[in-house]
Amino acid sequence: MDLILEGIKKAFWLLITFDHEVMGITLLSLQVSGIATLISLWIGISVGTAVALSRFPGRRIVVSLINTGMGLPPVVVGLFVTIFLWRNGPLGFFEILYTPTAMILAQTVIATPIVMGITLAAIQQLPQKLRLQILALGATRLQMVWILIKEAKLPLLAAVMAGFGGVISEVGASIMVGGNIKGYSRVLTTATVMETSRGNFDIAIALGIILLLLAYFINLVLTHIQQRERPR
Amino acid sequence: MTESAPILEAKNLEVKRGGTLVLDIPSLSLRKGEILSLIGPNGAGKTTLLQTLSYLLKPFQGEIFFREKKVGTNHPALEYRRKLAMVFQEPLLFGTTVFNNVASGLKIRGTVKSEIHSRVTEQLERFGIKHLSTRSARTLSGGEAQRTSLARAFALQPEILFLDEPFASLDPPTRSSIIEDLESVLQQTRTTTIFATHDRLEALRLSNRIAVMNGGGILQIGSPEEVMNHPANEFVASFVGIETILSGKVIKKDGGTFVASVSGQEVEAVGDNRLGEAVVLCVRPENVTLLTRPSQEGTSARNLFPGKIVKIVSLGLYQKIHLDCGFPLVAYVTNHSLEELSLTEGREVRASFKATAITVIKKVET
Numbered sequence: 001m002d003l004i005l006e007g008i009k010k011a012f013w014l015l016i017t018f019d020h021e022v023m024g025i026t027l028l029s030l031q032v033s034g035i036a037t038l039i040s041l042w043i044g045i046s047v048g049t050a051v052a053l054s055r056f057p058g059r060r061i062v063v064s065l066i067n068t069g070m071g072l073p074p075v076v077v078g079l080f081v082t083i084f085l086w087r088n089g090p091l092g093f094f095e096i097l098y099t100p101t102a103m104i105l106a107q108t109v110i111a112t113p114i115v116m117g118i119t120l121a122a123i124q125q126l127p128q129k130l131r132l133q134i135l136a137l138g139a140t141r142l143q144m145v146w147i148l149i150k151e152a153k154l155p156l157l158a159a160v161m162a163g164f165g166g167v168i169s170e171v172g173a174s175i176m177v178g179g180n181i182k183g184y185s186r187v188l189t190t191a192t193v194m195e196t197s198r199g200n201f202d203i204a205i206a207l208g209i210i211l212l213l214l215a216y217f218i219n220l221v222l223t224h225i226q227q228r229e230r231p232r
Numbered sequence: 233m234t235e236s237a238p239i240l241e242a243k244n245l246e247v248k249r250g251g252t253l254v255l256d257i258p259s260l261s262l263r264k265g266e267i268l269s270l271i272g273p274n275g276a277g278k279t280t281l282l283q284t285l286s287y288l289l290k291p292f293q294g295e296i297f298f299r300e301k302k303v304g305t306n307h308p309a310l311e312y313r314r315k316l317a318m319v320f321q322e323p324l325l326f327g328t329t330v331f332n333n334v335a336s337g338l339k340i341r342g343t344v345k346s347e348i349h350s351r352v353t354e355q356l357e358r359f360g361i362k363h364l365s366t367r368s369a370r371t372l373s374g375g376e377a378q379r380t381s382l383a384r385a386f387a388l389q390p391e392i393l394f395l396d397e398p399f400a401s402l403d404p405p406t407r408s409s410i411i412e413d414l415e416s417v418l419q420q421t422r423t424t425t426i427f428a429t430h431d432r433l434e435a436l437r438l439s440n441r442i443a444v445m446n447g448g449g450i451l452q453i454g455s456p457e458e459v460m461n462h463p464a465n466e467f468v469a470s471f472v473g474i475e476t477i478l479s480g481k482v483i484k485k486d487g488g489t490f491v492a493s494v495s496g497q498e499v500e501a502v503g504d505n506r507l508g509e510a511v512v513l514c515v516r517p518e519n520v521t522l523l524t525r526p527s528q529e530g531t532s533a534r535n536l537f538p539g540k541i542v543k544i545v546s547l548g549l550y551q552k553i554h555l556d557c558g559f560p561l562v563a564y565v566t567n568h569s570l571e572e573l574s575l576t577e578g579r580e581v582r583a584s585f586k587a588t589a590i591t592v593i594k595k596v597e598t
Contacts, residue, residue, distance in 0.1 A: 129320055132288050136318035137337035137388070140310060147340075151327055 010202030036107030044115025069113025078173030122155035269435035272445035
C-alpha cells in the first residue's frame with residue numbers, strides 16, 4: 001500500500017512542479033499524436049467520403065477492408081513500419097527509423113482507417129435524397145461533397161475523438177519505430193512502460209495520470225461541441 | 233394569350249433501370265407560368281420524370297430543351313440546374329438555422345450577401361416563419377420544416393419549380409394551411425411549376441393542366457376539366473374517379489348557394505363563389521341517392537339528374553354504381569337496395585344529391 005501512496009504523492013509533486021522531463025514527454029506525445037490525427041483526418045475524410053458517395057465494382061471489399069483496418073493492432077503496424085523504414089528496407093533511404101517522424105507515420109497508419117470507417121458510416125447515414133436536394137439547389141459536385149461533410153460534422157467529431165484516442169494511448173508501434181529515446185522519441189506511453197519495468201512507480205503513475213487527463217480534456221471539449229450541436 | 237415558345241420541352245425521354253423501362257415520355261412541354269400536375273399511384277414514374285426533367289437523374293435517353301436550347305449541349309447542365317428549384321416530400325434541411333437554410337441555395341449560387349438577406353427575409357415573411365429564423369432547423373415541426381423548404385426554393389426565384397409530393401407526409405390541417413400559402417405565392421409569382429402528387433384534389437386546386445401517369449408513361453394530359461370529366465381510359469377513370477369530381481363554372485348566384493354549369497348540366501352547391509368563377513365540385517359516392525320511380529318522397533335534393541347505369545362493381549358489402557348523367561357520377565348502394573330497385577347495367581335511373589353534400593374547391597385563376 002505504501003508503494004502506491006508514495007507513488008501518488010511523488011506523482012503530484014512532479015505534476016505541480018512542472019517537472020522538466022515529464023513536461024517534455026507530454027509535449028512530444030501531444031505533437032506526435034496531434035499531427036498524426038490531423039494527417040489521418042485529411043486522408044480518412046477524403047477517402048471515406050469518396051467511397052461513401054461512389055459505386056464501383058469491388059466496393060464491398062474496400063468497405064470491409066476499411067472496417068477491418070479500424071481494429072488494426074498497433075504492434076502489427078509497428079512491425080511493418082519498422083520493416084519498411086529499416087536501413088535496407090524499401091523506404092530505408094529516408095533514414096527516419098527511431099525518430100518522431102517515424103512515430104507520426106505509424107500513428108497515422110493506425111488512425112486513418114478509424115477516421116475513414118467512421119466518415120464512411122457518417123456520410124452514408126445521410127438521407128439519399130439530400131444529395132439530390134443539394135444538387136437541385138445548384139451545387140457543383142465539389143460544393144455538394146463539402147455540404148455533405150458539414151452535415152455529417154457531429155459523427156465526424158466522433159472520428160476525431162476515436163482517432164486521437166487511439167493513437168495517444170497506443171504504445172506498441174511507438175516503442176518499435178520510435179525506440180523510446182530519452183529526450184527525443186520518448187512519449188507518455190513508452191515512458192510509462194519503461195518506468196514501470198524499472199520499478200519507478202512514482203514517475204509511471206504521474207505519466208499515467210497525465211495521459212488520463214489529456215484524454216479526458218480533449219474528449220470533454222469535443223463532447224461539449226457535439227452536445228451543443230445536438231438536436232433538442 | 234399569345235402563342236409563345238415553351239419554357240421547357242422534353243422529347244423521347246426514356247429511363248431504364250436494371251433493363252426495364254421505368255420512364256417513357258415521347259413528348260412533354262410546359263409553357264411559362266403554367267402549373268402542371270403529375271398525378272398517379274406510387275411507382276407511376278412521377279418522381280423519375282421530375283428528376284429527369286430537372287437533370288438530377290442520369291443517365292437517360294432523350295432531349296430536354298430549356299427556352300429552346302438543348303440542355304447539356306447548348307445549355308450547360310449546371311447553369312440549367314441553377315434556373316430551377318425543387319422541393320421534396322422530406323424537407324431535407326441542413327443542420328443550421330432556418331434563416332441559413334432558406335439562404336443556402338442562394339449561397340451555393342453565389343448571390344451577393346445584401347441580396348441574400350433581403351430575399352430570405354421576404355420568403356420568411358411570405359411563408360409565415362420569420363419568427364423562427366434563428367431557430368435550429370432540427371427543432372422544427374413537420375409543417376414548419378416544409379415551409380422552410382418551400383421558402384428556400386422560392387428564394388431562388390426559380391424559372392421552373394419542381395414539387396415532388398411536398399405535402400404527402402403532413403397531417404391534414406397543416407397540409408391545407410401550407411397549400412393555401414403555396415397557392416397564394418404561386419398566384420403572386422406566377423412561377424412555372426411541375427407538381428407531382430397522388431392527391432387529385434391538390435392537383436385540381438393548384439394546376440391548370442393535369443397529366444395522369446402510370447407505368448412510366450403519361451396516359452392523359454389536359455385541362456382539369458378534360459381529365460376529370462372525360463377520362464381517356466379506364467385506368468384514368470378509376471384513378472380520378474374514386475369519387476365524383478366535376479369541373480365547372482358559376483353561372484347563377486343566390487345568397488349562400490350558387491349554380492354551376494357542369495358539362496351543360498346545372499348543379500347547385502353551397503358557397504359564396506363569384507359569378508364566372510371556375511370551381512371544382514366533389515361528390516362522395518355515399519351521398520348520391522338513386523331513384524327509379526318518377527316521384528319519390530323523402531328527399532330534399534334539388535340536384536336531380538337522369539342518367540344511365542354504365543357499370544356496377546361489387547365491393548362486398550355494397551355496390552359501386554357508375555352512372556353517365558352527361559358527366560360521370562359514382563354512387564354507392566347497399567346490396568339490399570340493388571335488389572329492391574333492381575338496378576342493372578344499362579338501366580335509366582335518376583340520381584340526386586344535396587347541395588350541401590358537395591365539397592366546393594375554388595380554382596386558382598391563372
